[in-house]
Amino acid sequence: MLRIAVPNKGQLSGPAAAMLHEAGYRQRKEPKELVLVDPENEVEFFYLRPRDIAIYVGSGRLDIGITGRDLLLDSAANAEEILQLGFARSTFRYATVPGSVQDVKEFGGLTIATSYPEVVKRHLADNSVEASVVRLDGAVETAIQLGVAQVIADVVETGTSLRNAGLEVIGEPILESEAVVIRRTGTSEPDSKALQFLRRLQGVLVARRYVMMDYDIRVEQVEKAIAVTPGLESPTVSPLHHEGWVAVRAMVPSRDAQRIMDELYDLGARAILTTGIHACRL
Ligand SMILES: Nc1ncnc2c1ncn2[C@@H]1O[C@H](COP(=O)(O)OP(=O)(O)OP(=O)(O)O)[C@@H](O)[C@H]1O
Numbered sequence: 001m002l003r004i005a006v007p008n009k010g011q012l013s014g015p016a017a018a019m020l021h022e023a024g025y026r027q028r029k030e031p032k033e034l035v036l037v038d039p040e041n042e043v044e045f046f047y048l049r050p051r052d053i054a055i056y057v058g059s060g061r062l063d064i065g066i067t068g069r070d071l072l073l074d075s076a077a078n079a080e081e082i083l084q085l086g087f088a089r090s091t092f093r094y095a096t097v098p099g100s101v102q103d104v105k106e107f108g109g110l111t112i113a114t115s116y117p118e119v120v121k122r123h124l125a126d127n128s129v130e131a132s133v134v135r136l137d138g139a140v141e142t143a144i145q146l147g148v149a150q151v152i153a154d155v156v157e158t159g160t161s162l163r164n165a166g167l168e169v170i171g172e173p174i175l176e177s178e179a180v181v182i183r184r185t186g187t188s189e190p191d192s193k194a195l196q197f198l199r200r201l202q203g204v205l206v207a208r209r210y211v212m213m214d215y216d217i218r219v220e221q222v223e224k225a226i227a228v229t230p231g232l233e234s235p236t237v238s239p240l241h242h243e244g245w246v247a248v249r250a251m252v253p254s255r256d257a258q259r260i261m262d263e264l265y266d267l268g269a270r271a272i273l274t275t276g277i278h279a280c281r282l
Pocket residue numbers: 009010011012050051067068069070071088089090138155156157158177178179
C-alpha cells in the first residue's frame with residue numbers, strides 16, 4: 001500500500017484534495033478524518049500539518065507527500081521534490097516600512113521575524129549578514145508595528161497583506177514556491193505504485209492546462225495550420241468526405257485557445273471546436 005501525506009489545513013489542503021479527487025482517488029468526507037484508506041487504488045492517505053509533511057517523508061515513514069517548496073526547504077528534512085503541482089504559488093520575500101533598509105546587505109544587527117526561520121538563516125548566511133531571526137507562527141506582518149522586528153520575511157502572493165500593514169518588499173524574492181510532490185532523498189527509484197500515482201497527477205495537470213482542438217481546413221493550408229497547433233507530439237490529420245479538405249485534431253494550451261482559433265480562422269479553417277480534457281496519460 002502506497003502511503004501518502006496530504007496537507008490537512010491551510011492554503012494547500014483544498015487544492016491538494018481536489019487534485020487527488022480528479023486523479024481518481026478517494027478523499028476524506030469530513031475534515032477531522034486523519035487517515036483514509038483507498039483499497040481500490042492501494043493507497044493510504046495521512047492528513048498531516050503541511051509543515052510536518054517533509055519530516056514524515058524524509059524519515060521514510062511515508063512514501064510520498066504533498067507540501068509547499070518553502071515548507072520543504074524550511075524543514076531541512078531529507079526529502080526532495082519530484083513533481084511541481086502549480087497551485088499555492090507564492091514568493092517568499094523580505095519586507096519593511098518604506099524608507100527603511102533597502103537590501104539584505106544592510107540587515108546586520110537587525111531582527112527579522114518569519115515563520116520560515118531556516119530559509120531566512122540560510123539566506124542571511126549566503127549573504128554573509130549577521131542578523132537575529134525570530135520565529136512567529138503567522139500574521140508576521142504585524143511584528144514590525146509591535147516592535148518585535150525591523151524586517152519580516154513572509155509569503156507574498158497578491159501583496160495585499162503587506163499593503164494593509166503599510167509595508168513594502170525589499171530586494172529580489174528569496175525563493176519562489178508552489179505545491180510539490182516530495183519523496184525521501186537517496187532512495188531507489190519510485191516503485192510502480194508511486195510511478196502510477198505521479199502519472200495520475202501529471203494527467204490531471206495536462207487535463208487542466210490543455211484543451212482538444214478540432215478543425216477542418218483545405219489541404220493546401222494544412223502545414224501552416226499545423227505550425228499553429230503542433231500538438232504535444234503530432235496532430236492527427238484525417239481525410240474528409242469533402243474533397244480537398246482534412247480534419248485536424250491537436251491538444252493546445254487552454255490559455256492560448258482563443259488566439260489559436262483566430263489564427264486558424266484567418267488561415268481558412270472552419271468548424272473550429274475546442275473541448276475540455278477530463279483525464280489523460282501522456
Ligand atoms: N496567500 C497565499 N497564496 C498562495 N500560497 C500561499 C499563501 N499563503 C500561504 N501559501 C502557501 O501555502 C503553504 C503554507 O501552508 P500552511 O497551511 O502552512 O500555511 P497557511 O495556508 O498560511 O495556513 P495557516 O495560516 O493556517 O498556518 C506554503 O507553501 C505557502 O507558500
